[in-house]
Amino acid sequence: MIDQHSHTRTATSGHTVLVVEDDASIRALLTSALSVAGYAVASAASGQEAMFEAGNRRPHLIVLDVMLPDTDGFQLTRDLRAQGIYTPVLFLTARTGVEDRIIGLSSGGDDYVTKPFHVQEVLLRIRAILRRSNAPASVTGTSPPLRYADLTLDRATREVRRGNRPLNLSPTEFRLLACLLGHPERVLEKAEILQQVWQYDFSGDTRIVDTYIKNLRRKIDRDPPALVHTVRGVGYCLRLPRDGAQEADR
Known part of the structure; x- marks a missing residue:
């Protein structure tokens, strides 16, 4: 059963936030704070409830x-991503290790807050994620679609295509591809990608970039030619294969 104290109301922000937390006191705290901040709020206390609420x-x-x-x-x-639900996710956890953070973000999450937390920090991170992931068409629509070879990314409609094949990307994968498409044939260092896509670093650990590149490559380079390439010891580059050159990263 969904928490009886959960509710949804018209929010001044126009955004709905789903709080998934089995601790009733933390769930109530976040629900109240988000409601006061102008969000419509729904809540769940288990994974099963969360899947239902996210889909509904x-x-x-x-x-x-x-x-x-x-x-x-x-x-x-x-599981949400496998169901085609690419809603941005902010993790809450008592785990503080960098490895846990990498696992969480590579599973499809967008940010990470450790317990105990300040409510204001959670609200700031939510606003940052929504700003990155759900920029209004009035802002993104002023720029033309990004194109390279047969790859197209439309920031206004959030549509991505490789030739005639549509690509379903998570919000973070979308930002990562936009970053690469914004600098075609230029090698981007991992630290630069971290700054542009996540807007802060992860204590100098760039493995999250490697993980997301692998995810992106599986979707984009399913059909030849391969477009996402590794420049060992430096970073990544979006380009067509070079004639006669051996691709070390493939």
Whole structure:
């Protein structure tokens, strides 16, 4: 049963946030703070409830506890992505290790807040994620679609295509591809990608970039020619294969 204290109301922000947390006190705190901040709020106390709410309400963002009674937040995020639900996810967890952060973000999450947390920090991170992931068409629509070879990314409609094949990308994958498409044939260092896509670094650990590049490559380079290339020891580049050159990263 969904928490009886959960509710949804018309929000001045125009965004709905789903709070998934099995601790009733934390769930109530976040629900109240988000409501006061102008969001419409729904809540769930388990992975099963979260899957139902995410599919039914289609929230703009999910605040997701990593430790749930019937699953963990990382697996739940992977399940959501497998169902075609690419809602941005902000993880809440008591785990503080960098490795856990990388696992969470590589599973499809967009940001990570450790417990105990300040509510204001959660609100700031939510606003940042929504600003990155759901920029209004009036802003993004002023720029023409990004194109390279047979790859097209339209920031106004959020549509991505490789030739005639549509690509379903998560919000983070979309930003990563936009970053690469914004600098075609230029080698981007991993630290630069971290700054442009995530807007801050992860304690100098760039493995999250490697993981997301692998995910992106599986979707984009399913059909030849390969477009996403690794420049070892430096970073990544979006370009067509060079004639007669051996691709070390393939």
